[in-house]
Amino acid sequence: MTDFPRIGFIGAGNMATALVGGLLAKGWPASALMLTDVSEQALSVHAARGLRTGTDNRELVASVDIVVLAVKPQAMKAVTQALADCPQQPLYISIAAGIPAQSLAQWLGGDAAVVRAMPNTPALVQTGATGLFANAAVSHEQRVQAEQVLGAVGIALWVDTETKIDAVTAVSGSGPAYFFYLMEAMIEAGVKLGLARHDARDLALQTALGAAQMAITADVAPDELRRRVTSPKGTTEQAVAVFDAAGFADIVEQAMRACAARGVSLANELTGA
Ligand SMILES: NC(=O)C1=CN([C@@H]2O[C@H](COP(=O)(O)OP(=O)(O)OC[C@H]3O[C@@H](n4cnc5c(N)ncnc54)[C@H](O)[C@@H]3O)[C@@H](O)[C@H]2O)C=CC1
Ligand SMILES: O=C(O)[C@@H]1CCC=N1
Numbered sequence: 001m002t003d004f005p006r007i008g009f010i011g012a013g014n015m016a017t018a019l020v021g022g023l024l025a026k027g028w029p030a031s032a033l034m035l036t037d038v039s040e041q042a043l044s045v046h047a048a049r050g051l052r053t054g055t056d057n058r059e060l061v062a063s064v065d066i067v068v069l070a071v072k073p074q075a076m077k078a079v080t081q082a083l084a085d086c087p088q089q090p091l092y093i094s095i096a097a098g099i100p101a102q103s104l105a106q107w108l109g110g111d112a113a114v115v116r117a118m119p120n121t122p123a124l125v126q127t128g129a130t131g132l133f134a135n136a137a138v139s140h141e142q143r144v145q146a147e148q149v150l151g152a153v154g155i156a157l158w159v160d161t162e163t164k165i166d167a168v169t170a171v172s173g174s175g176p177a178y179f180f181y182l183m184e185a186m187i188e189a190g191v192k193l194g195l196a197r198h199d200a201r202d203l204a205l206q207t208a209l210g211a212a213q214m215a216i217t218a219d220v221a222p223d224e225l226r227r228r229v230t231s232p233k234g235t236t237e238q239a240v241a242v243f244d245a246a247g248f249a250d251i252v253e254q255a256m257r258a259c260a261a262r263g264v265s266l267a268n269e270l271t272g273a
Contacts, residue, residue, distance in 0.1 A: 004032045005145050008090075010057050010079060011071035012037040012046055019068070020046065026126060038061045060248030061086045066145060069094040071102070073266050081106035086242040091142040093117050093149070097169055097225055098266030101135040101162060108111035113117035115146045116174040118165050119153075128154025129166030129175075133161075170256040178255070183208055261267035 007023070009016040012035040020033055034052040036059075037043050043053040061067055061083055071079050074094040080092075084107065093115045094104050101114045108114070114139055119130040130150040134143055143158075150156035159165060183204050190200030215222050229250065230236040 001075050001225055004029055005065040005149070005182055006032045006063065007066045007068060007149060008060040009033075009035040009068045009070050009071070010037075011075075012039075012053070013070065015119065015121065016070040017045065017119040018108055018128075019070075019095075019119060019153060020051070022123040022126050022128060023149070024049075026152045028152065034060055034064060035157050039195065044215075046138065056175070057083060058086055061090060062088050062245065064090060066091045066093060066149060068149075069096060071096070073098050073270055076104070077107055077270060080104055084109035091115065091138065091145060093146055098166075098263045100264070100267055100271060101133065102157045103267075103271040111137055113139065113142055115142070116162065117146065117150055117156075118152060119157040120172050121176075122176055123150075123153035126153050128156075129172040130154060130156040131165055132156055132158045134158070150155075164265060166260040169263050171260040174259050177209060178252075254255070 007028075009020065012020075015037060018120050019191065020035065023033065024030060025134065030050050031052075034054070035043060036054050036057050038055065038137070043055075044175075047053045053131065057079065067090045069076060069092060076096050076099050078093070086109075091113050092104065092108060095099070095117050097118070099116075101116050104114045104116075105112045114135045116135075117130050117132045118132075119128050122128050123130075128150070132146055134146070138146075147156050147158075159168060179196070186204040187200045190204060191197050211225075214225060218225055226240075230240060
């Protein structure tokens with residue numbers, strides 16, 4: 001194994017772009033990264049910064065150690081079946097929601113080494129969070145490689161059963177969208193309360209950053225941090241009472257259950273299970 005395994009991305013969209021950006025920023029050599037896509041436009045941003053790009057997925061498989069399958073779940077069967085007779089045996093890392101490792105291995109010809117990963121877009125700024133699951137064909141060295149790649153752009157942890165990848169998707173894969181949604185709502189409400197939009201934005205985003213930073217570094221759990229902001233008979237108490245009356249925790253749970261359930265239904269739709 002070289003220090004930096006060669007990684008090829010099939011699909012150069014949002015998530016591949018976030019991972020590539022994070023890897024480059026972390027010092028991964030550009031010469032060890034390659035991308036293919038059917039869209040020249042998707043590739044152009046990568047070509048512009050000197051990365052190898054192309055449209056031939058089989059050629060990519062032949063020139064890397066790790067293939068990251070980064071197309072939409074709906075495209076995965078056709079993309080992987082077209083690779084089934086490739087003589088090379090790279091480690092495949094699928095980042096697709098839903099699609100089981102067993103289906104991927106079967107479409108790839110039967111005994112492919114497949115890691116299912118569920119990363120998230122903050123990988124772009126080295127604060128990603130990834131859940132990983134390996135099929136039985138993945139060697140110890142390949143597990144180390146998968147961890148090396150995803151761990152370079154944030155935290156990466158293994159789950160012991162594949163169904164937990166749907167839970168990871170609900171927490172961290174889709175999770176950035178929930179926080180962005182809250183930011184959007186806080187900015188709009190701040191404007192309605194009379195702040196200039198740029199001030200509402202700066203204050204809301206800095207608060208999100210500060211809260212996350214505190215929650216990560218504090219020696220107490222988020223509920224205690226929340227209590228410390230919430231003075232008895234004070235202002236926060238009123239805000240939290242409104243959240244509680246609207247069933248905030250229940251809404252979050254329902255949203256995350258719907259997210260995880262979509263992982264299951266995607267698998268059923270796309271694998272014929
Ligand atoms: N966007 C996100 O936050 C996350 C996405 N994912 C997963 O990552 C995968 C990609 O998602 P996005 O990047 O958001 O989608 P995207 O639509 O931005 O990117 C997919 C890319 O695949 C390309 N593509 C389609 N067919 C192809 C083929 N035959 N060969 C090569 N490239 C092909 C498309 O042109 C497109 O550029 C999905 O499976 C999704 O479930 C996982 C975690 C987070
Ligand atoms: O929304 C999706 O399906 C993808 C998977 C996790 C985040 N984005």
